[in-house]
Amino acid sequence: MARYVDAVVPEDRTALEEKLTQVRTLGGMYVIEFRTRPTPTDLCWVLARGRYERNQSTGAMTGRGIIIDITESKMDGQAEDRALFFAPRAEGPSLNHVAALTLEARQEIDDLGEKEGSPLRRAVDALLWAVGRAITAAQDGLKRSRRTIN
Incomplete structure (x- = not known):
């Protein structure tokens, strides 16, 4: 090297x-x-x-x-x-990293000129929704565990 x-x-x-x-x-x-x-x-x-x-x-x-x-x-x-x-790369897998990559994919699809409702737009939007739900669920679980500790 x-x-x-x-x-x-x-x-x-x-x-x-x-x-x-x-x-x-x-x-x-x-x-x-x-x-x-x-x-x-x-x-x-x-x-x-x-x-x-x-x-x-x-x-x-x-x-x-x-x-x-x-x-x-x-x-x-x-x-x-x-x-x-x-x-x-952050250490280990994270939902935040998945969210960032999905947002990047959404931007690329937009830059390709995909119309609203196209299969690519629907697929990436569904993934964004699912990732958002998973992040919310993880945050809710963290809040519950903190209340239990306190």
Whole structure:
């Protein structure tokens, strides 16, 4: 990994190292574009996409991903339009995480131009309703357990 990071151009290296440190610590998904110099005279653009997850039995963080050479696509004048995305993963599953993903899916469906009442809109709306009910039930259960303790 150290040899790989050494090939990243100095102007991009700090941002890359910061994002990778975050995702290796917290877990989650990342997408980032950056420049590399495989040789002193070559400049390449790459897109890295991956995910880090904590092993539940050992606690170790493991990651996997891909790196794609996108140099040719950057030659169209879009060199400063870079992908940078980092979605930290909370420890363990949570209804709040499910709700956030469902809201994100709803936004994507809206952006696709799906009409009100389309099968996709109905499905995601039903999921949002079900997740909301589950969150409410979990909160009600927590309130009941607090009253019992007090």
